[in-house]
Amino acid sequence: MNAAALLRQPAFRQGVTDMLGTGLGVGAWGLVTGVAMVKTGMPVALALLMSLLVYAGSAQLAVLPLLAVGAPLWVVWLTAACVNLRFVIFSNMWRSYFAPLPLRQRLTLGYFSGDVIFVAFLKRYPKPQPEPSQVPYFWGAASVNWLAWQVPSIAGILLANWVPLSWGLGFAGVLALLGVLLSLLFDRATWLATGVAATAAIAAFALPLKLNILVAIAAAIAAGLLMEAVDRRRHHPEVVLVPADSALPEDELQRVAAGDEVPLREERHP
Known part of the structure; x- marks a missing residue:
């Protein structure tokens, strides 16, 4: 274009x-x-x-x-x-x-x-x-x-x-x-990471060479990853029953890829 x-x-x-x-x-x-x-x-x-x-x-x-x-x-x-x-x-x-x-x-x-x-x-x-x-x-x-x-x-x-x-x-x-x-700041993780970064930067202000910036960044990243891990554990994907001879629609495939659904395919028995 x-x-x-x-x-x-x-x-x-x-x-x-x-x-x-x-x-x-x-x-x-x-x-x-x-x-x-x-x-x-x-x-x-x-x-x-x-x-x-x-x-x-x-x-x-x-x-x-x-x-x-x-x-x-x-x-x-x-x-x-x-x-x-x-x-x-x-x-x-x-x-x-x-x-x-x-x-x-x-x-x-x-x-x-x-x-x-x-x-x-x-x-x-x-x-x-x-x-x-x-x-x-x-x-x-x-x-x-x-x-x-x-x-x-x-x-x-x-x-x-x-x-x-x-x-x-x-x-x-x-x-x-x-x-x-x-x-x-649009969710809990970003608010938490920001608060942790501010607290860490102030607490480590006495470090030389402005190293409190690195401390704040490391603390914020750790807090954000921890919050994400907690949210992931709390998230329970929906189980979707899929007929044996059918394929998942495109929107369902995207939900599976995102972890929002878990497909459970029916088995065909003679």
Whole structure:
């Protein structure tokens, strides 16, 4: 599908509409990150390259204090990797929707994916099955999210030396992050993981090199996995009796694959 045809898709326009509400928060986050990169001593060219290639605001903000204090490179890499571990979970979810696409296209989708896009997409398509409108919807949401991040981020990088600290952009960035965070809290597991992460980060605040961030991430992942395991144990799939000579319908097969049903086929006796 070419760009002109993609823009005419109703799903593309729906993706754009769904992301407009969070665009302001993402933009504020991008502006603060752009300013912060230069204020910590990063050259403008390198900051621009980081914004365009990394395109991961939480990871960028997490490693900036480490770079400023001269932390070992392995700590910087480990912090960025831990912060972005959630994308492993995201990609596993995306697989249910985009697995039939060519590898090159899936890699491109992976670069443009983000937290807010993920939440909006799952709200629009809760059933993990491919649909023709999903790719246009993704690109509509991704285009808004990418522009909402990159334009303010690049502006912050280029104008950082003219932005006084008295403007309190750090506090604005915190508010923007809180807005994005609240949009991602949609079930008990995410609320629990967030609470555990906040508690762990405060409890381990005295650790050097901002290692409390790693502690918080590890604690949140452990809490989320534990909650998921508990929910899985509580979930009792429905037993469905299947006649000996019939096949399961497509919707039933999907429920079996999701673990919601267990097929029990009748046996034919002579």
